[in-house]
Amino acid sequence: MNEKYRKYALVELHLHLDGALSSKAIIEVAKKEGFDLPTFDEEELNKYLVVPKNCQSLNEYLEKFDIPNLALQTEFGLRTCTLDLLKRLSEDGIKYVEIRMAPQLSTQGKLTQEEVVIILINVLRMGEELYGIKSNLILCLMRGASKEKNLETIEVARRYLNHGVVLLDFAGAEALWPNDIYLDEFKIINGYNIPFTNHAGEALGAGSVKIALDNGAVRIGHGTHSYQDEEVMKYLIEHKIPLEMCPTSNIDTKAIKNYQEMPIKQYLDRGIIVTLSTDDPTVSNVTLKDEYAHLQNDMGLSDDDLHTIALNTINAARLSEEEKEQLRQILEKNL
Ligand SMILES: [Zn+2]
Incomplete structure (x- = not known):
């Protein structure tokens, strides 16, 4: 399905590890480590991982991460789940992915935040060798977590910045723990x-x-409601701050009602750098090429618009100019 859009879907900039696991990988880890699951049947387990279409809020959506996080507490779990993800992404045609995760959520066993990050950096390199997909990490601070844990994440990011870690992020329930705190x-x-x-x-x-921009964010995760403030819009345009937009996830979390409400065309026409990602491909049961298909079939975007967004997504990646040029060449060749 949506194979026609595969040519655009080369780069994912906004993808949460715990929202992207397969039921197969989770079951493999559970069996090896002996933790319980509601079911050991792959298809049945998917019902616990995928958000229902009548999901009421971001908070209900976030509950879908409890089971995946059980499988991300050990070196074996982190390796098994992440390699499985990289394999699936590479089979889908993705050439580069920035995987984000909160190391503090993987410290329920014996691992420290730093150990989690070291393991993942090695796994990402392994994934590149095995499947030819390039990747980097974005480390998430958690809204609502203790300050101590978030400060530890910042210290780890500082140590591994440009050595596998490319950005920090703030994830979790924005409405419960807003930016101003x-x-x-x-x-x-x-x-x-x-x-x-x-x-x-x-x-x-x-x-x-606005708070994120005032404090120097280099990209914005979603930014869906930026249109409400003309000053914010102007800042995004003038400072060329890319928005990491994820339409299906926004519908699932009730940030918007339907695809038609997604302001992507409006943002493109204003000259905002719109990029496209899936956010949580397992939870939202969506792939990047599906998202490109939605842009065209549900939002009426043209082939040129899709090309612009694919190009923006490459250009906003935390890669060297040379690496981006290689990706741009693949995009142009595909078209
Ligand atoms: Zn996200």
Whole structure:
């Protein structure tokens, strides 16, 4: 399905590890490590991983991450689940992915945040050798977590920045723990010169995006409601800040009602750098080529618009100019 859109779907910039696991990998880890699951049948387990279409809110959506996180507590679990993900992405034609995850959510066993990150950096390199897909990590601070744990994540990011880690992020329930309570964390991150993206303007409005921009975000996760504030729109345009947009996830979390409500065309026409990702491909049961198909079939975007978005997504990647040029050549060759 949607094979026709595979040519655009080369780069994922916004993909959460725990929202992208297969039931097969989770079952394999559970069997080896002896933890319980509601079912050991792959298809049955999917019902616990995929969000129902009548999901009520971002908070209900976030409950879908409980089972995947059980499988991400050991070196074996992190390796099995992440390699399985990289294999599936590479089979889907993805050439580069920035995988984001909160290391503090994988410390329920014996691992420290730093050990989690070291394991994952090695696994990502392994994935490149095995499946030819390039990848980097984005480390997420968690909204609602203790300050101590988030500060530890910042320290780990500082140590591995440009050695497998490319950005920090703030993930979790934006409406419950909004950006304005993290001004201290923004200051520390900026003091270390760590570039960051920020989930903003998803559950909340443009005010949340404004705080992220005022504090120096280099990209915005979603930014769906940026149109509510003309000043925010102008800033995004003038400073060329890419938005990591994920339409299906926005519908699932009730950030928007349907694809037609997604302001992508409006943003493109204003000259905003719109990029496209899936957010949580397992939870939303969607692939990147499906998302490109939605742009055309449900939002009426032209082939040229899709090309622009695919190009924007490559250009917004945290890669060298040379690496981006290689991806641009693949895109042009595919078209
Ligand atoms: Zn996200």
